[in-house]
Amino acid sequence: MSLHPRSSRPLIDSKIQRALPLLHRWFRHHQRPLPWRASPTPYHIAVSEFMCQQTRIATVLPYYHRWLRRFPTWSALARAPQSHVLRHWEGLGYYRRARYLHALAKAVLRLPSRQLPSDPKRLEQLPGIGPYTAGAIASIAFHVPAPAFDGNVARVLGRLLARRHQSPSLSQLRGAAATLVPQKDPGTHNQALMELGALICLPKNPLCLSCPLKKICPSLHHLPKTQKTRPTPTSLRENIWIIRRQHSIWLTRQHPAQRWKSLSLLPTSSRKPNSGRLVGRITYPFTRYKISASIYELSQLPPRLTGHWHTPAELASATLPAPHRRALALLADSRNL
Structure with a gap:
């Protein structure tokens, strides 16, 4: 892959x-004290990478600690039933990540070494691991000089390597990321680029004057103060039915192709129930939607509604989406008034 755009000037020069x-010095002094950085074992790095996909780090931290208490090793995770794995993921959303991580643990135990391989190409052959995750695990946990090219890195390099009237292509940025990885301490290098994108080289209103690379960045003073905002989420309405029989609650399951596949759910409908008490309302985001849900308490089971009764103990161990846990908490609060 050529790192020379149509102009004669190389994309990566000695100044960079x-x-x-x-x-790297900036990173050592300003990095966030994240727990997987204090103990960068292959397992810890893999768990953190899966959890941090599409989820803010501040949200991940309590789940990460709880996860390691319950599943401290690949073996502990592989032996656990999927229902337990999903229960400990509850609240993070995007449950496919938990299923992939569970499948990865089982795949690791089938390997002769019963450990993750250090080669990025071999890592990519395992469940749930793409090029970025493979590069992150290889470089941080095994010190292999492999790039970890994510959105933060693409943004940093895109600005750092910009030329007048011409921006590098995505393939050029991937090539540049690979070229820049040092043989010594590649994990620090990759984390430094990602941290710079997360803390300084922001999508909107970047903190250019605090950037350690500002003296060589051609985008300094040339970035707009704001960039295109995210599209307004589409509003949806739904009704969540909490059907009670003494102390038991009726739960159903969705088809694997639906929103929360294979999770336990409170019945949800686009229509209001024929009878029942309005408990309250909640709102929550789901992908590009903003969902407003009305919560109803029902004492009678509607006909032809599939599912099972769950005792309080069974309810506590079931894996429910976070909005449905909120609905149950709202019911409990309303009954204690």
């Missing part, structure tokens, strides 16, 4: 190479 120690 000489500036990398400034980035």
